[in-house]
Amino acid sequence: MSVTATQVPLLDVHGLTIRYGDAPRVRTVVAGIDFALATGAALGIVGGSGSGKSQTALALLGLLPPAAQVEGRIIFDGCAQSPQALARLRGTQIGAVFQHPQASLSPHLRIGTQMMEVLTVHLGIARAAALAEARRWLDAVRIPDAGRCLRRFPHELSGGQCQRIAIAMALCVRPRLLIADEPTTALDATTQAQLLDLLGELRRELRLALLLISHDWGVVAELCEQTLVLRDGRIVDRGSTQALMAHPTHPYTAALIAARCV
Numbered sequence: 001m002s003v004t005a006t007q008v009p010l011l012d013v014h015g016l017t018i019r020y021g022d023a024p025r026v027r028t029v030v031a032g033i034d035f036a037l038a039t040g041a042a043l044g045i046v047g048g049s050g051s052g053k054s055q056t057a058l059a060l061l062g063l064l065p066p067a068a069q070v071e072g073r074i075i076f077d078g079c080a081q082s083p084q085a086l087a088r089l090r091g092t093q094i095g096a097v098f099q100h101p102q103a104s105l106s107p108h109l110r111i112g113t114q115m116m117e118v119l120t121v122h123l124g125i126a127r128a129a130a131l132a133e134a135r136r137w138l139d140a141v142r143i144p145d146a147g148r149c150l151r152r153f154p155h156e157l158s159g160g161q162c163q164r165i166a167i168a169m170a171l172c173v174r175p176r177l178l179i180a181d182e183p184t185t186a187l188d189a190t191t192q193a194q195l196l197d198l199l200g201e202l203r204r205e206l207r208l209a210l211l212l213i214s215h216d217w218g219v220v221a222e223l224c225e226q227t228l229v230l231r232d233g234r235i236v237d238r239g240s241t242q243a244l245m246a247h248p249t250h251p252y253t254a255a256l257i258a259a260r261c262v
């Protein structure tokens with residue numbers, strides 16, 4: 001899956017299982033899924049509501065709640081990672097963008113303060129260099145008038161601008177993997193198209209591995225060569241995104257594509 005026989009995957013997931021509750025009321029929300037992702041590759045995860053997409057993303061980010069019972073192995077860069085280790089990799093080696101940029105931005109701090117903090121803490125650079133880097137990243141995500149934007153609070157910016165900044169914050173520390181969970185779902189169609197272009201460009205430029213979660217086949221088709229289809233926590237179909245869309249053989253995949261919105 002997204003990895004040729006000669007490549008060592010950047011991310012390798014084996015038998016990931018997530019359960020909640022105690023016997024006899026155990027609920028399995030992700031049921032033994034396997035996939036791998038190479039450096040620079042993009043993998044989409046699609047599935048209906050409640051199929052386990054976000055739970056998978058949260059597991060990879062070390063963000064599941066304490067009540068989650070997790071089994072399986074998550075190997076990143078050749079090492080099996082505990083949830084604590086994954087939490088430490090988040091914000092450095094693994095970046096995340098969520099549906100609502102509020103999840104990444106603090107409402108009470110100016111954009112500049114937030115970006116400077118990320119850059120000085122994670123890259124260990126001085127304030128002047130961090131400021132220059134923050135401006136460079138705002139230019140990279142095509143925020144007009146970066147200097148003015150750095151003085152703004154999140155509520156003074158549009159949803160699309162906040163999501164661009166969330167992408168800049170996730171990428172400015174040069175992660176090797178970006179996990180994007182419905183990154184454009186809350187945006188209008190034009191802004192969504194612009195952000196998908198931007199993500200595609202940045203991914204190629206930075207040789208970033210991308211795990212993209214979306215209910216929208218159009219979004220996945222735009223960015224991901226390979227796609228997994230999740231249903232009730234299980235992978236029911238997988239393969240090249242183009243082939244799945246052009247000739248879906250699994251009835252569930254066919255139904256999702258026919259609906260085009262799951």
Ligand SMILES: Nc1ncnc2c1ncn2[C@@H]1O[C@H](COP(=O)(O)OP(=O)(O)OP(=O)(O)O)[C@@H](O)[C@H]1O
Pocket residue numbers: 020027029047048049050051052053054055056065067215
């Ligand atoms: N803390 C929790 N305790 C128990 N069950 C949970 C918990 N968090 C999530 N779930 C369940 O896990 C299942 C998978 O949820 P998940 O958020 O991964 O779905 P999803 O595929 O991302 O759906 P959507 O597209 O609607 O966001 C759901 O049935 C959800 O109710």
